[in-house]
Amino acid sequence: MSEPLLRIEDLHKSYAGTEVLKGISFDLERGETKVLIGPSGSGKSTLLRCVNHLTRPDRGRIVLDGDEVVDNRINAIRATIGFVFQDFNLFTHLRALDNVAVGLWRVRGMDRRSARERAARELERVGLANRAEAYPAELSGGQQQRVSIARALAMDPRIILFDEPTSALDPELTEEVVEVMRQLAREGMTMLVVSHEMGFARSAADEIIFMDHGVIVEEGPPEKLFRDAQHARTRDFLRIISGSHAQEEGAS
Amino acid sequence: MSIYGVLLDQLPYLLQGLGIAVLLLMALLVVGLVLGLFFALVEIYGPLWARLPVYALERFARGVPAIILLFLFYYGIGNVYAIPSFAAAVAALGLRSGGYQSQIFRGAIQSVPYGQMLAARAIGMGRMGAVAYIIVPQALRHAIGPWSNEFSAEFKDTSLAYVIGVIELTRQAHYIISNQHGHTLPVLLFAAVLYFVVNRFGNSLLYRLEDRLEVPGFERRS
Numbered sequence: 001m002s003e004p005l006l007r008i009e010d011l012h013k014s015y016a017g018t019e020v021l022k023g024i025s026f027d028l029e030r031g032e033t034k035v036l037i038g039p040s041g042s043g044k045s046t047l048l049r050c051v052n053h054l055t056r057p058d059r060g061r062i063v064l065d066g067d068e069v070v071d072n073r074i075n076a077i078r079a080t081i082g083f084v085f086q087d088f089n090l091f092t093h094l095r096a097l098d099n100v101a102v103g104l105w106r107v108r109g110m111d112r113r114s115a116r117e118r119a120a121r122e123l124e125r126v127g128l129a130n131r132a133e134a135y136p137a138e139l140s141g142g143q144q145q146r147v148s149i150a151r152a153l154a155m156d157p158r159i160i161l162f163d164e165p166t167s168a169l170d171p172e173l174t175e176e177v178v179e180v181m182r183q184l185a186r187e188g189m190t191m192l193v194v195s196h197e198m199g200f201a202r203s204a205a206d207e208i209i210f211m212d213h214g215v216i217v218e219e220g221p222p223e224k225l226f227r228d229a230q231h232a233r234t235r236d237f238l239r240i241i242s243g244s245h246a247q248e249e250g251a252s
Numbered sequence: 253m254s255i256y257g258v259l260l261d262q263l264p265y266l267l268q269g270l271g272i273a274v275l276l277l278m279a280l281l282v283v284g285l286v287l288g289l290f291f292a293l294v295e296i297y298g299p300l301w302a303r304l305p306v307y308a309l310e311r312f313a314r315g316v317p318a319i320i321l322l323f324l325f326y327y328g329i330g331n332v333y334a335i336p337s338f339a340a341a342v343a344a345l346g347l348r349s350g351g352y353q354s355q356i357f358r359g360a361i362q363s364v365p366y367g368q369m370l371a372a373r374a375i376g377m378g379r380m381g382a383v384a385y386i387i388v389p390q391a392l393r394h395a396i397g398p399w400s401n402e403f404s405a406e407f408k409d410t411s412l413a414y415v416i417g418v419i420e421l422t423r424q425a426h427y428i429i430s431n432q433h434g435h436t437l438p439v440l441l442f443a444a445v446l447y448f449v450v451n452r453f454g455n456s457l458l459y460r461l462e463d464r465l466e467v468p469g470f471e472r473r474s
Contacts, residue, residue, distance in 0.1 A: 052374060083375075155375060
């Protein structure tokens with residue numbers, strides 16, 4: 001098999017003496033989508049932030065497309081890694097269009113007009129062409145998250161990292177974001193997603209990785225994991241998140 | 253001569269004094285803006301070796317009476333190099349305003365949520381770029397309100413430049429009082445009205461600026 005797009009090797013990270021990542025290794029192939037699940041405090045989000053060094057790992061290697069992620073070229077590397085935050089983090093003072101364009105303009109050095117033309121196309125791709133002139137505070141949570149996905153897409157990322165992209169959203173807004181993510185998966189975008197949105201995992205993930213206490217307990221294709229997980233912990237956790245999901249649907 | 257006659261007669265001098273006061277205000281606010289933003293950025297983002305001298309200077313500027321600063325600059329520098337009193341006033345009051353403005357900007361910058369920095373870094377902006385293009389534009393919007401306060405305070409304090417011989421409004425008023433041997437209260441009251449009117453006018457301009465820069469999500473004074 002050819003070299004993986006993303007290789008994570010023996011990643012360690014401690015905070016104030018507590019080891020939250022205890023040697024994580026896995027690969028992500030080009031065009032693959034993997035979903036990271038696990039109880040809170042299991043290290044999923046830390047792992048995701050280590051990939052583009054928003055959090056600096058203590059030990060281990062991250063290789064993206066044959067390119068080791070290192071501090072001295074971190075800005076150039078980050079510009080090729082999309083990152084979607086739980087609480088969107090759109091730039092408050094910029095309209096939707098400029099939120100998407102600003103990276104092309106200020107980071108890639110594209111002229112402002114071309115940057116905005118490109119940004120308009122990305123907004124169209126996430127179904128928000130008609131909201132280009134809105135400020136973030138004028139958009140719903142689902143719309144804000146779609147703008148933030150467009151912001152990531154505009155940079156032609158080699159991979160997009162999603163950090164609980166729907167956790168701050170109501171169920172009905174969740175769906176519009178999940179739909180955009182499904183579409184990206186179909187188009188062959190490489191994605192690493194921290195999420196307990198099992199609907200997305202079942203329909204779009206190539207693999208689910210279950211983490212607990214800073215280690216990978218088990219990983220495998222969703223249908224296999226749901227059918228016969230090897231570890232009791234995995235089974236219990238899948239039951240809990242599927243159960244809470246069903247409850248939510250029942251309530252609404 | 254009646255008080256109206258005196259005021260009418262002396263109006264050109266009072267207006268001239270007012271002009272000098274406004275000029276001094278503009279100059280010291282510009283010096284203070286540049287210094288204040290610089291101090292704030294160094295205090296928040298700078299390395300320790302740069303933070304320490306900036307802290308010292310900023311604390312000194314805020315911790316010493318303005319009159320002492322005026323004397324220090326006028327006579328202190330004047331010892332080495334003759335400096336016009338207006339320039340000394342701009343330097344002394346500008347430095348002090350820089351100290352105050354640094355705290356306005358520090359608060360405004362720190363009120364920008366950290367997620368804004370994270371998001372900027374995540375698309376590949378360097379720290380300087382993120383500060384310049386994302387953090388500061390948001391912080392400045394937060395800063396206009398408290399800054400209008402600084403504007404008012406500094407305008408009134410331009411009258412202190414009187415002590416080192418800048419012929420601004422208060423000194424002009426004083427000249428008139430000495431020359432006319434009286435009318436002390438009316439002349440001072442008239443000067444007060446001039447200060448007040450310019451102050452309100454300046455503040456209304458700043459409010460208008462705040463309105464123009466307003467974007468949803470930066471809720472303003474209601």
